[in-house]
Amino acid sequence: MTLGSDNPRIGIDWEKRPSRYLTVDGVPAYQIAYGCGTCGLVLRREPAAANVLLSAAAVRDRLNIGLDGLDAEVVEAFAAQLPRGDYQVMLLDTLPTLVTPGSAGDYFAVEGPAGWRDEELEYPIDPANASYYRLDRRDVGDHDELFEFAVPMVDPTDLDTGTVERYSNAAGRPTAVAFGLLDIEGPYFREERHWGLFHFLLDGHHKTASAAANDAPIRLLTFVSAGESLASADELLRLPEIIDADGQGTVDR
Template sequence: MTLGSRNPRIGIDWERRPSRYLTIDGVPGYQIAYSCGTCGLVLRREPGAPTGLLPATDVRDRLNAGLDGLDTDVIDTFAAQLPRGDYQVMLLDTKPALAAPGSAGDYFSVEGPAGWRNEEFEYSIDPANTSYYRLDRRSIGEHDEFFEFAVPLGDPAELDADVVERYSSACGQPTAVAFGLLDIEGPWFRQERHWGLFHFLLDGHHKTASAAANSGSIRLLTFVSAGESMASDDELLRLPEIINADQREGDR
């Protein structure tokens, strides 16, 4: 879909190359990649990053009840806050697991460094400096691996515990909303590449935290940007097949 606004709240800043930043109301929130394509996936929260959530009052009840398909009103509400461009819009069911920097579940401490490790070179990737959610991991073909993340705009530890608990007993499948980027990176000295699908949460922080705390699932409406992702159109179009294949295996 072609969506977005000429004056979005969410943006991508390439002005300080080789670094790339996700911005909120024009303020850098996260460093999310290097332009080289060989430096590894990046997730680093910027000092002074905004923590305000994006309002979705008009569609709050629909999101809390859970979407069963792509809802035009919900899409329009969030598209007004995104940069103008083409998007792969998907509705996914996934199980989040909270990962703290340096923990055993932290991609940027475990799988990332392993993928860029080489005995002949001193080569490392940037460590994460913020908590986030791991969603999915799977192989793609002979050489590539797919990693999926949900990134809150604030610290999950600062969420309202009562609201998180309330979602633990909610009926249906409450839906979170995210701005997505697919970044594909690989070290220059081998064929293997890591596909990193990042979902930056625009709404549904408490829902996601509740699902993670209870080892439950969350429904996620994500707008994956074609123009701002570091991936080709063909690679972006493969995402539904890759994710659906993983979900089918999980149902067996």
Template sequence: MIKCDEPRTLGVPAPEARLRFEAEEVEKAEREGRSRRRLLVVDGEPAFELSHWCGTCPLLFRRLVTATQKLSLEDVRERLTGTLADPGDGGVIDAFGALLPEGEYLPVLLRVEPRLVIPGQEGDYFRGEQVDSWGIDQFWGLPEYPHTPYYRTFETAVGSSAHLYEFVVPMVPPTWNERERVEEYVELMGRGAVPTAVAVSTLDVCQAENAFGDDQSPHWGLTHFLLDGHHKLEAAAIAGRPVQLLSLLALGEGLADAEQCARLPALRAQPRSARKTGA
């Protein structure tokens, strides 16, 4: 972690926000014979299904078929090509705050070294650590599937039993990125540049209950949904280089209480450590 600011009120009235968090309509869920979903909505279309409200179901960020939009802002691109010294540098927070629903957000400036993960392959949280705690889905007989590549960036212990996992989730798959722009960032990073990406983030604290895994320890999932930086994150993963990530943590939108959110800066400043199996 580079710096954590104080919580601040950002955003516009929810109907005007390009990105917002919503509960699915009861009637729609009933028509389809399932429980209501917790959703991240972009430009009026459901983009991601999020962890269920109960807090005992597995952590989830599942991309939906209507997730087709990025939220980059051209007028701040030049500032984000360089290194920010402060979360509020250059009015970046206010610029991206105008995309979000009105609420309390905690700005945190992080330095991350992203590793691209393909679901079902090595390093996939959903087939690894999550199965260790929840087991596989008893109906499908499979692990949860996020329907998107994503980046893993950090993890650390939370006390003696729980564990924090950090993810950066692109709004669209890296295969949609422009190759020339990715290569430009690879070259810039090779010369020592550390560009900045921007994300809106949630903290979900989930604990398996009556599950089928061997490890029932709580999982703290810090999930960053990229607003700007799709090409930068892919380039950093290719080059093995760091990027900065300006995270706007949406307080009250995740499955974490105020005390848990307040612990996040200190946890994110800890040394990186993998979970001990059977802890």
């Protein structure tokens, strides 16, 4: 679906090509994948990034109860924070696992470097420098793999523990909201590529932290940008089938 604002809070900054940044209110928050297509996935928190929640108060109660489908009012409320463009909008259930940089579960310390290594050469992958959530990992066709990440705008250690605990006892399936990017990268010396589906949390930090702490699934409404993803329209349109999400929308790049 086509949505967004001419004055969004979320943006993508290409001024320092090939580097690329996710911005909040014009301030770089994360360095994300380079535009070369062969350099590997990137997730690095910027020093000036602020802890900021981008929630929409008008639909907070609906999200706390949990969405059962794409809700037009919820979509509209968060579209006001997103750059104008085409989006693949999906509602999905996923199991978040909090990982720290350099840990055994850190993609950027394990699967990423392994994917860019061969018998003669090893191309360095930029290490992550902040905690994030691992979601699903799936095969895509005969060669590619999809890796999903939920990326917090607020350090999980700075969250209110009482609010996290309250969601542990909540009924239904409380829903988080994210701005999504599908970045597909692969080393030039092999056919395999890594599909990195990044969900940058706009709302639902405490919900996601609670789900991770309890090894429980979280429901996630995600707006995957067509114009800012490093993927083709056909690849974006395959996402609902690949991840078994309830989705809708058309992509025209």
